[in-house]
Amino acid sequence: MTQTAWGWLVIIYLFLGGLGAGALLTAALLEVSGWRYKRDYCPTALTGAVISGPIVGLGSLLLILDLGAGKTEPWRIVYLFTNFGSVMTWGIWILTLFIPVALFYGLLELIEVEPFIKGIVWARFPRLLRNVPLYRRRTAIASGILAVGVAVYTGVLISAVGPAVPLWSQPVLPFLPIPMMPLLFLISAISTGMALTFDLVATIAIPEIQQQMRIMDLAHIVLIGVENVLIGLLLLSALNAGGAAAESARMIMYGPLSILFWVGVVLVGLIYPFVVHAYAIGAGRHSLWSGIGSGAGILIAGLFLRYLIVFAGIPAQL
């Protein structure tokens, strides 16, 4: 019997939280590295900066709604800010800090592409416009650090419940007692963020951008490889642990979640994008549609992965 406490609301929070953090990290990386300025207009940086605050905020709202009291007495969320012995309090603080900083970062990107907003800012905060690149760079760094926290927290949240659900508390390696989930979720977050902002949005907006930022192919190869290893280690570790953890792993690999895992995650989210990006590195290019397909695969596989982990969570047996 799998756990029933967490459902789609938490899964979508895990997905949106990771996606928002990953998208912002991608934008911040382009900002800090200067690659963003290779073109006058960088849809990846724009999308990553603008969507991250709202979707992480939306995800956090879903998280609150998932709580029983969140629906009836949402003000009780305040108590979560003061219980510093709980990792959830750390997460609440990280989310609380991240969302406004990310929104501000998004505003600084929007200023560049939307004269209407630029006019409003000019009218209210004229000094801000004089130093937009500087503010944007600093905000990118600050929000990038917080984004790592947001992405890691999605994994910490689930691994903190881990002792009750052994699959979620599996270590990175049997002799390395660091929980797997934060690391796996961080890698997956960056991967999905890049897929959305670059492979999908940027490619659809400016197809030739793929030829101009070949570094993204290499980044995808590395991220997919690491993610592949981590998922493999997670399942092997769970099988080796026996009990509920092994039951979870069997459920994923050849149980009711097996098609979703092998097709939705492994084939669509790992193998296909890996082949596409490996081909692109070798051939120096890939087609528009294979790039979009790869991005779509990685994006939806990120959601499937979180669904699998949450729904395959079998409580420890008493």
Place this chain on the structure above:
Amino acid sequence: MLPSHWPKWVVILLAFGLIVVAIVVAALSVPLTRALAPDLTPAPELPEINYAEPLSGECELCHTDEQILQASAGSQENVDAYYIEAASLEGPHGSLGCITCHEGTGNEADKEIAHQGLIDDLSETHPEDCLLCHRNLPDQLPEDNLRTPHGLIRDAVWAGSACGVLCSDCHGQVGHGFDPVTGEIICSMKVCLDCHQERNLEARLSDCNTCHVGPHDLSAVMSCKDCHVSSDTWRETQLGVHPVELVGYHADANCFECHRWPNFKGLDYVCSDCHKRPHEIGNDDCALCHTPEGWAASADALVAGATAFPHPAIGREECRSCHWVEDQEAIPEDHKGRTNDTCLVCHQAAPAPAIMHLVEGHEACLNCHGEGQVAEFTVDIHQGRDDASCRTCHELAGVAPRPILHSLDGRADCLMCHAAGGVKPNPESHEGWDNDLCLLCHQASEQPTQAEHPFPKDHNAAASNCILCHPDNDYSTYHCETCHALAGMTQVHEARGIKEIEKRCVLCHPQGKKP
């Protein structure tokens, strides 16, 4: 790809749109893929329990306060039955909250309303609720060597049939401080047996093997009850079937302090099975000297009771070369396995009196020391001894009796002078001995009598030391050179014109003084 006249922020909408599409596609894909995928183990559909700890405050308020309970319970018996220790609510079951298991009406102060729909024993009415958490209850508890009916109960619950056994039959009020599973509370086996008998369960369900998984593989030769006699505690055993009698500390020791777990193998029932010899002497047959009733005391008693042996020990360390040799010196039967190095631990040397006379010419000891003879030995300890065995214990003293310092001519009656009160009385040890015995020990010599010795016996500190002048007891001559070197004397005398002085000293020095 996007039309160039579209505003650039359209990509943001595109991103949001793609996210929505991804979520929708995932939501649609999941049921489809799950429907197509194989189901590993068709687990029974379990009901959910509403976690109702927040609704249980009113219950806890009454049931953890004796005064409030007394006000409504009616009798002390009810108070005792329904009172709950507040601390028990901190336990795994107590912290679930009363309403979670007992239902009723939550957060209701009115007793009647609060108790509406109350479930007294959850395992009686909703046993499947217990199995929500306790799904894989073990059929055996190896660490406790117990066999349980969990499998039968679980199957019956899932099948919706009654099996006659409730969770609470064994686990009692698990939410109210009673939790035998933790090991902090030991449930007596008598409780189980009484319950089995009350329910008239078939006879085999009262056998040990019904609940216990015996750790010993001895069922072919004995039953559990041969040793385990108590229904209160498994550790209480009787030793009636033990192959050797257990005494002393062994009677109180746990079986496996000596025996090897679990099948009692590896013992020869000798001391060295467990004990390491703490001393070098002896061998591993500890029982030769020690008894289990008192390890040190028994050895001390042996030492205290041991007799001395009447001969020197030095040079005779190989005791058994004489003792316990067939037909020779017998030793007690219980000494049979003892080794030479243990003899002296108990037995001390107390040598027999030394022979104070010359043996040459007196080899037939019994002629004088035999029964009824002139110097009769103590009969009881010398019974059966012969001349050959005397020297085994009695050694030569190394001194000869004083020689007779005068001629025997005309002096055959020794006691005339040497009897008590005589001119030269013999020692008290000689009391009762007559003249016949004297010459057995004392040798007559040619030593002159006092009257015949013209030279002063106390000459210059000679102090009657005869051999100074008469080496080898040769009284036929004298020998001044012992003190007065001949060469020196010759030189001194020749300087004065006196020659050939050897053996002629007394001619000029009859009193040992200068002329």
